[in-house]
Amino acid sequence: MEEERDKTGVNPNSRFHDLFTAVLGGFAAFLLATIKMQIDTTAVPYPFYKGPIIFPLIVLSIMVVSSLPAFYRLLIKPNPDASWYLDGKGAPKRPSVVLGLLILFFIFGITYIGVGGSCFLFLSLSLFYLKHRSIKTFIGFSILYTVLIVIVFKYLLDIWFPEPWILTLFGD
Amino acid sequence: MLETVWQGLQSTMSFWNLIALTFGTIIGIVVGIIPGIGPMVGMVILLPFTFSMPPGIALSLLIGIYCGGYFGGAVPAVLMRTPGVPSSIVTSFDGYPLTQKGEAQLGLSATIVGSFSGGIISVIILMLLAPLLAKIAANFGPPEYCMVAILGLIVVIMAYRKNIAQGFLLTALGLWFSTVGIDPGTLVPRFSFGTVSMQNGLNIAPMCLGFFGIGQTLLILERKILQTDTIHLTRSTLDFSKLLVAFKYKLTILKSGIIGTLVGLLPGTGSILASFLAYTEAKRSSKHPEEFGKGTPEGCIASEAGNNAVPAGALIPLLTLGIPGDALTAILLGVFTINGIYPGPLLLVKEPVLINTIYFTMFLINIVALILLALFLRPFAMIVKFPSTILAVSVMVVSALGIYSLNLQIFEIGVAIFMGILGYIMLRLEWPIVTWVIGFVLGPIIEERLRESLSLASGNPLIFLERPISLGFIIASLLIIILPIILDKRKKKSKKLFS
DSSP: OHHHHHSOSOOTTBHHHHHHHHHHHHHHHHHHHTHHHHBOOTTOOSOGGGSSSHHHHHHHHHHHHHHHHHHIIIIIOOOTTOBOOOOSSOOOHHHHHHHHHHHIIIIIIHHHHHHHHHHHHHHHHHHHHTTOOSHIIIIIIHHHHHHHHHIIIIIISOOOOOOOHHHHTTOO | OHHHHHHHHHHHTSHHHHHHHHHHHHHHHHHHHSTTTHHHHHHHHHHHHHTTSOHHHHHHHHHHHHHHHHHHHHHHHHHHSOOSSGGGHHHHHHHHHHHHTTOHHHHHHHHHHHHHHHHHHHHHHHHHHHHHHHHHHTTOOHHHHHHHHHHHHHHHHHHTGGGHHHHHHHHHHHHHHHHOEEOTTTOOEESOTTOHHHHTOOOHHHHHIIIIIIHHHHHHHHHOOOOOOOOOOSOSSOOHHHHHHHTTOHHHHHHHHHHHHHHHHSTTOHHHHHHHHHHHHHHHHOSOGGGTTTOOHHHHHHHHHHHHTHHHHHHHHHHHHOOOSSHHHHHHHHHHHHTTOOOSTTHHHHOHHHHHHHHHHHHHHHHHHHHHHHHSHHHHHHGGGSOHHHHHHHHHHHHHHHHHHHHTOHHHHHHHHHHHHHHHHHHHHTOOTHHHHHHHHHHHHHHHHHHHHHHHTTTOTTHHHHSHHHHHHHHHHHHHHHHHHHHHHHHHHHHHHHO
């Protein structure tokens, strides 16, 4: 087992697999239990087999059944060799930070600082964090790419973006 | 008949179609060359932009990426023993030894000729086989369609039977995602959690872009897949005399192309199996099997002809039955359905021009890819030197804005990011995420056919057992589930006995 842990790759006894499976199965079980609240069939004149509930019922049941072995291993009888091993490739620090920046600038940022500002800040901060620290790369590339993106999306494809809040500060 | 063939040819040769297929092929080669990216990411990034295009042009663009990706994947496999797409690993068995011997040009010529020939052979088989299958499928009613779609799902799940519970779970998750939003049959909102945005349902573009595009790029950020400074090509173009040498292996080309197409026909089998089978068969029937693995162009040809025949093979069940065999064809199915075109036996009758356009486009894509790689080999190969992390964050920006541009909703960027997190976790856990996308795409088809079938029988589920073709599909599905489990158990038992 130790040998197995030293290697990278899938570990058949990883409890992470079971935990993630159980989370998805638990979510499906919650939806099944509350299905009447999720799908309002009171005004539907159709019989059950023609209605909107039959298919979700089947697929959610499959999800729950598929996750039962994971629940069993996780809660009742864990494998003695099992561990909280993921894949031997470390904690997801870089993806977490970049993902945080992506959420910050592309979900909240667009409305406050506009598409150009969001794009530039996301790129420059991400590249700086990812150790591309020469001015040419993290500033030069970010500006060039932002200009290209703005030209393509705003002017060539004529996509509407909300007016950034920051511009309203300066009036008309 | 001839008229529709002519119209298909005209449509293929139209200016915008030629632009789309050339651009798609270039993007395909680029994403294929970069290890860790692959044609799937290329397709999902461009997916939002295809929604405003006519279906023929949208499909040309995406099929260009699909086929171009396999062409491109062989280049780093030969030059650096790093396959651009997973199936090119087999190409590296002989391609890289050729490079070490100073015969990189021969190795690349062999892979490009193999890819080109495999692609052409498979398109010919597609043209011959699709009408035959469509004729058989023309007898299908809702129960048969429902069961053949379920059979397709089961074949894909069982292809990943080492993770069978996860396979079923992810397929069901994909099917569930497809139910979110207003039910088209009764107009009742489902699983909208009280939000208006969820009532519109979950669009395929943000779902797939998040799952595959953002998920994959997050993975690239931490794995530094692309690191090389060791590419040395003496010429910027391909040596054409070597191309002719590669064309000498006619029988290997033909056999590998046929094997690849047949493997592509089966849902869930994938191009790696096609490459391996074609390579093994070429080695078995070769006059010099001892040279395999030490650097023979025949090995490169076999593996590339095998994997490049898969796209056309996978289109056969897609066009005739509406069943996608892998994630890439599932995306194509999404493009069809968004444009109100439903693949199935009637597609060949209802949309003959579109079908002929697809055939001719696939021919042209193979020719364009061959020419592009032959003329611009070095510039394409140098793409591998581009830093992976810069590429990853650039892809994220295009993905986020591409999704926004679809419906001008920031909510959909949120959906994509959520799916990206899910996709990233599943990629790290090495779960069979293909099953999720096939479930998501087939969900509406299965649900509609299921409800139609039950309506036909006034709610009696025995209708699926009463109709012989449907019963046949049920038996086939059960056998596909049970047989491998029994065989695996027997193998384990015999291993125990020997040990």
